[in-house]
Amino acid sequence: MTDTTTYTEAEERIFEAALQAFARKGKDGARMQEIADAAQINKAMLHYYFRSKDKLYAAVFAYVFQRFFAGIGAAVEEAESFEAVLRTFITGYIDFLKDHQDVVRLMVNENLSGGEAVVQQVSTLKSADGNPVRALITRIAQATKTGEIRPVDPFQTALTVLSSCIFFFIVYPTMREMNPGVARDRDGFLEERKAHLIDLLVHGLHPRS
Amino acid sequence: MTDTTTYTEAEERIFEAALQAFARKGKDGARMQEIADAAQINKAMLHYYFRSKDKLYAAVFAYVFQRFFAGIGAAVEEAESFEAVLRTFITGYIDFLKDHQDVVRLMVNENLSGGEAVVQQVSTLKSADGNPVRALITRIAQATKTGEIRPVDPFQTALTVLSSCIFFFIVYPTMREMNPGVARDRDGFLEERKAHLIDLLVHGLHPRS
DNA sequence: GTCTATATCTCGATAGAC
DNA sequence: GTCTATCGAGATATAGAC
Numbered sequence: 001m002t003d004t005t006t007y008t009e010a011e012e013r014i015f016e017a018a019l020q021a022f023a024r025k026g027k028d029g030a031r032m033q034e035i036a037d038a039a040q041i042n043k044a045m046l047h048y049y050f051r052s053k054d055k056l057y058a059a060v061f062a063y064v065f066q067r068f069f070a071g072i073g074a075a076v077e078e079a080e081s082f083e084a085v086l087r088t089f090i091t092g093y094i095d096f097l098k099d100h101q102d103v104v105r106l107m108v109n110e111n112l113s114g115g116e117a118v119v120q121q122v123s124t125l126k127s128a129d130g131n132p133v134r135a136l137i138t139r140i141a142q143a144t145k146t147g148e149i150r151p152v153d154p155f156q157t158a159l160t161v162l163s164s165c166i167f168f169f170i171v172y173p174t175m176r177e178m179n180p181g182v183a184r185d186r187d188g189f190l191e192e193r194k195a196h197l198i199d200l201l202v203h204g205l206h207p208r209s
Numbered sequence: 210m211t212d213t214t215t216y217t218e219a220e221e222r223i224f225e226a227a228l229q230a231f232a233r234k235g236k237d238g239a240r241m242q243e244i245a246d247a248a249q250i251n252k253a254m255l256h257y258y259f260r261s262k263d264k265l266y267a268a269v270f271a272y273v274f275q276r277f278f279a280g281i282g283a284a285v286e287e288a289e290s291f292e293a294v295l296r297t298f299i300t301g302y303i304d305f306l307k308d309h310q311d312v313v314r315l316m317v318n319e320n321l322s323g324g325e326a327v328v329q330q331v332s333t334l335k336s337a338d339g340n341p342v343r344a345l346i347t348r349i350a351q352a353t354k355t356g357e358i359r360p361v362d363p364f365q366t367a368l369t370v371l372s373s374c375i376f377f378f379i380v381y382p383t384m385r386e387m388n389p390g391v392a393r394d395r396d397g398f399l400e401e402r403k404a405h406l407i408d409l410l411v412h413g414l415h416p417r418s
Numbered sequence: 419g420t421c422t423a424t425a426t427c428t429c430g431a432t433a434g435a436c
Numbered sequence: 437g438t439c440t441a442t443c444g445a446g447a448t449a450t451a452g453a454c
Contacts, residue, residue: 024321032431112235171317
């Protein structure tokens with residue numbers, strides 16, 4: 001189930017509709033009928049194309065999982081100084097998340113309900129040796145050895161960076177309610193967020209006497 | 210629906226069972242039957258006590274919402290230096306989250322499905338003037354003015370601190386899969402996490418020339 | 419207050435005509 | 437490939453005996 005999988009026009013619409021439904025209501029909460037409606041297709045055709053709800057979910061999740069980590073990978077590649085890595089990563093990943101919010105929601109939903117689908121997908125990353133999280137961790141470890149940054153735990157640091165970028169999109173409804181300014185100028189807030197995170201992490205990781 | 214609400218013994222059991230079910234499978238995915246079973250009660254009694262699934266969910270969410278922010282509040286109070294605030298908050302809040310993982314899951318689930326229940330609850334915090342997130346933000350703003358820390362955006366900083374503490378618990382299944390060491394010694398990992406976050410943030414916020 | 423039995427509805431899935 | 441009609445499982449909710 002790689003990225004090379006191709007779909008017909010109808011299947012594409014189903015896919016997008018299913019992603020949106022599963023992301024908002026989870027695997028159990030989503031309804032085949034609403035997916036069919038959103039895809040402008042008959043409900044019977046949904047089963048004709050994807051056999052069952054489980055199979056549809058599995059296909060959508062596999063797609064989302066690859067996307068989620070591809071977004072990370074694209075941001076780590078090709079950067080010289082570690083500060084440039086940090087800058088590129090934070091900017092690139094927040095932009096990616098902004099454009100793929102359903103991807104985040106589905107990933108989180110899957111984790112909340114146990115994450116059984118995650119298990120199989122993780123092995124995909126390992127075997128391909130293209131795990132972008134590991135790439136980020138390795139890059140951090142490298143920078144601690146060269147003295148480019150303070151001696152920090154690479155795994156913890158990577159987790160902190162990811163947390164700080166992703167969490168906002170998860171709790172956006174609460175954020176919006178507590179600080180209406182966030183909703184009034186969402187893009188502006190996200191630009192501020194990038195700057196804040198780069199500033200905080202560069203200072204937090206900078207070597208000291 | 211304040212904390213002063215009292216419940217009978219049976220209602221307490223229902224409450225705990227419902228929290229667990231809603232947290233793992235969401236409002237739609239959770240089943241009244243499984244809640245009844247877990248509460249060691251007849252399914253009809255569930256409706257006798259709480260009328261409907263919607264009302265049960267509303268009651269559980271209100272309880273969880275208060276708990277979630279009370280956990281933040283308890284950690285901000287009574288600390289002298291800002292570094293002490295940071296230390297107390299991170300230690301206290303991670304410990305709180307560790308002991309109330311279903312609270313996190315339910316909060317996130319609600320946000321993923323639109324967060325309609327959040328709207329009413331936020332007004333509760335505002336009117337009571339006991340919004341602990343605002344307290345944290347105020348404390349950060351204060352520290353920037355006295356020069357105790359660098360001039361940073363208080364809202365962004367508070368969001369970063371919360372993100373870094375909470376996110377791990379949301380994506381734990383994925384973490385465990387990518388780094389089995391996390392599952393082998395969970396408590397140890399969380400102690401490391403506290404130390405890492407305190408270290409990173411203290412350095413990141415420390416005033417510089 | 420407690421439980422059994424059941425009404426009512428909704429969902430996933432399929433049969434079968436076209 | 438496409439659609440209508442429907443089956444059967446399982447869900448919420450309630451009626452009514454005790």
